[in-house]
Amino acid sequence: MKEFSITPDPKAAALSEVLDGIDQNGQSVSLPVVVEKPLTLFLNGQEIVTMMTIGDYPDYLALGYLLNQNMLRSDDQVTGIDFDDDLGVVVVRTDRETDFEDKLKKKTQTSGCAQGTVFGDVMEKFEGISLDPDATLKTSWIYGLSRKINQQPSLYLEAGAIHGCVLCEEDRPLIYMEDVGRHNAIDKIAGYMWRHGLSSVGKIFYTTGRLTSEMVIKTAQMQIPIVISRSGFTAWGVELARQVNMTLIGRAKGKRFVCLSGAERLIFDIDPASVPEESSKHQRKAAQ
Template sequence: MTAEDQDGNAIEIPVVVERPLTLFLNGQEIVTMMTIGDYPNYLAVGYLLNQNMLRADDVITAIEVDEDLELVVVRTERETNYEEKLKKKIKTSGCAQGTVFGDMMEKFETIRLPEAEFRTSWFYDLNRKINAAPSLYLKAGAIHGCVLCEENRPLVYFEDVGRHNAVDKIAGYIFLKGLETADKIFFTTGRLTSEMVIKTVQMGIPILISRSGFTAWGVDLAREAGLTLLGRAKGKRFVVLSGAERIVRDVDSAAVEDEDPKHQRGSRRGEG
């Protein structure tokens, strides 16, 4: 896109493109999301799971994407009708139009996360690998990234204009691939808000890491659920505010190199 720099010179800069995507569950319109447009199947299924509109035992019979009409339809064997649920949705602190429905907390309170460990050597490996991976964030900014990991290995990386969309893609990927989550780690560039914590717990992932900071309610919910929460995770440093018993410090941080400044994802003002 053409722009002008501080001296009035014409320049070309990369800009993230966002577009609407309207989600239907069977015959009912659920929501219109602003998204970068990739992986609509994962985004749609993850959104429905995180809003408790899909159950873990639901059978999806079809996912239909129409790029021209900018819509995606998820069809299930079970008959669904969420008119009343849609009336009681509440906004959260997520970017754009992230929402959490009133009965999500009822499910949240029943979830018990698995025992797990998280080695600091894994953290340093993941930090280096994720920060060096090609991404829209490094190219254009104005975007959030979420990574599903196992030990020191990034498994899949999704980006979107809102962190709620990126985490929904992770949830949809897990469901459609039939993955176990007890040994997984969730790494995000976004703030550790109540919404991020709730969705991570609902996915059954015991470790959540962010390059950004925390909200007080996010920390309270993580402690209630027994979620290990690492924030401000940049270079060799991180802060643990919940679930510290899972941390195995098998590397001396003094021996770890600081990261290259050009790879400091999530540190730009206004992009947490």
């Protein structure tokens, strides 16, 4: 695949709106603000969840969510995806009959900034995951990915208050998704990979958000062994990454990064002193 086969469109009218206010000096300001709206997901005839989302790629979001909740199997035949923007509803239809009434009774509200939800037996499936032990990560790829992604036009840079997730291969960013919750952005990527038959072999996952338990679980279920984040870690996220031998890189900004899991995959092929510091523009946006 070429670099950035899918990229954010920060100018898309439906994803943000310009609002007026005043700044700290009492001066009038106008700035873009990210839009969020509810999207209710149905699997066949059963209501599954209502998600807060920016509203783009509802088909990929729906598929990825169902896959990461183990409600959609890799061998399932999806017979249709119906989306009604006015009603805020997306319906995924399969040729297999589904009933997740018992599973929906057991749910965990995650630490996602838009309050993601994990249902049922996700942790039971997680315990059986084994990630590719032969995957490697050159440090030059970390710096290259950070530079390319941070310079790509996005809502993240334009308006803040949003997270970006990027599927990568070596130092090439491939699929860049955004949403108000990082769990939504990763689900969009999972849905895209499933629908287009894109293999996880050799892939790297990059995110602007925190490396929480939910992010580790979902990435591991996607069979991606390496995760890079601009942000920090949670202790449980690191514990789970170590459990499945995932390489977890956090605080990747400028020439700096920290690895708390899977360091044996790292290949130090570049001197950090040769890497330029990040521009102040990207530093300001990253703090929002």
